[in-house]
Amino acid sequence: MDNSGKLKNIVPLLALLTAFPAFSTDMILPAIPSLALLWNKPLSVVNLILIGFFVTYGFSLLFYGPISDRYGRKKPLIAGIVLYIIASILCATANGATALIIFRIMQAAGAAASASLSMAMTKDIFAGNERQRILAYIAVIMALAPMFAPIVGGWILAYLTWHWIFIAQGAMGLIGLLGVIRTPETLKEPTIVPISKVMNSYWGLLLNTNYIIMVLVMSVSLLPLYSFIAGSSALYINKFGMTEQTFSYFFAFNALALMAGSMSCLKLTDRINPKHLMTAGFAGIAIGAALILTVGHYGPWAFAFPMALITYSIGISRPPSNHLVLEQVHKDAGAASSLLIFTYFTLGAVGMWLVSQEWMERMQILGTITLVCGVIVFAAWMLLQKRGIGSESHH
Structure with missing residues (x-):
């Protein structure tokens, strides 16, 4: 099989598959305040369309990886995308909060296949520098998706109803499905290990203390971002009185900051020890939180x-911290990265739940969550370096 011919077709497909989760999460954000009014439900209920999606997505990731190692990438991927398309259509027909939450959970179970298996396919097809280049390309798409998704959602809401957001997602799923059907199976040698044995690799990881500590620290550092995702539309639209479209531009501005952080990390890694980038990044989270609590309401x-x-x-601390987490593992890298992403999403869902409550003013909740997370992560990172974890992170 001529690899170069296949590459031209597969890279845009891999990028599309990787963008599924961001589009599924962020396109609906501009509609959340109006859905809360429409169904007369508090934000803590309406935000379950995000929280339910995140939790299910995280759990589903744990299964697709091992199943695809055993049965190939193509069958589980097709099954996942078909489920995603059906769920998207059902979301568009939902007539209340409960129905939409249930259909979103189905949608997440399908979306997880595309994200986890696109990463596995990249590993199957490419090697060495080429793989790094493709992963960097996919990372840019992953950064662009959350910038454009709410803008697309905002424009749909300006001219159509919220139902069309899910019709658009179903159409995206259909394009992905046609691409996958035309793509040959990428896994050359499926494992002959039974699924139960593969699942055992997760138990091994849970006993790896260094890995688990690093996973928890890095996941807590991402919690403020997920809290912002869940609270942003209520803040900008309800508190600052913005239209859904204007909100989507402010949200895109924030996604641009994440992308700028990742880009800076790529540029600075050769000149600055990644450990120092992580220290600066964790300090930046706490400083930003202090600013939100003092001047944010102006x-x-x-x-x-x-x-x-x-x-x-x-953005600047995530690439070196992901690398450092995987450095703690010597085998089962697939399971290790699945468990890492699962923890990101599960703790992210906790952040989304916290920011949806009515304990105090929404901005105070977001600022407090971020400050607590920033301080915990910074302190834990300082302790970890004293313990010698992370000393091997600089290549």
């Missing part, structure tokens, strides 16, 4: 700039 930009600092700090 206006949309007074909130947007400190939030962008937090997101930029997450």
Whole structure:
């Protein structure tokens, strides 16, 4: 099989599959305040369409990886995308909060196949520098998806109803499905290990203390970002009185900060020890939180700039911290990265739940969550370095 011919077709497909989760999460954000009004439900209920999606997505990731190692990538991927398309159509027909939450959970179970298996397919097809280049390309798409998804959602809401957001997602699923059907199976040698044995690799990881500590620390550092995702539309639309479209541009500005952080990390890694980038990033999260709590309520930009600092700090610290987590593992890298992403999403769902409550003013909740997370992560990172974890992170 001529690899170069196949590459031209597969890279856009891999990028599309990787973008599924971001599009599924962020396209609906501009509609959340109006759905809360429409169904007369508090934000803590309506946000279950995000929280339910995240939790299910995280759990589903744990299964697709091992199943695809055993039965190949193509069958589980087709099954996942078909489920995603059906669930998207059902979401578009939902007539209340409960129905939409249930259909979103189905949608997440399908979306997890595309994200986890696109990564596995990249590993199957490419090697060495070429793989790094393709992964960097996919990372840019992953960063662009959350920037454009709410803008697309905002434009749909300006001219159509919220139902069309899910019709658009179903159409995206259909394009992905046609691409996957035309793509040959990428896994050359399926494992002959029974699924139960593969699942045992997760138990081994849970006993790896260094790995688990690093996973928890890095996941807590991402929690403020997920809290922002769940609270942003209520803040910008309800508190600052923005239209759904204007909100989507402010949300895109924040996604741009995440992308800028990741780009800065790529540029600086050769000149600065990645450990110092992580230290600066974790400090930046706490500083941004302090700014939100003191000046954030003065206006949309007074909130947007400190939030962008937090997101930029997450962007600059995430690549070296992901690398460092995987450095703690010598085999079962697939299971290790699945468990890492699962923890990100599960703790992210906790952040989404916290910010949806009515304990105090929404911005105070977001600022407090971020400050607590920033301080915990910074302190834990300092202790870990004293213990010698992370000393091998600099290549």
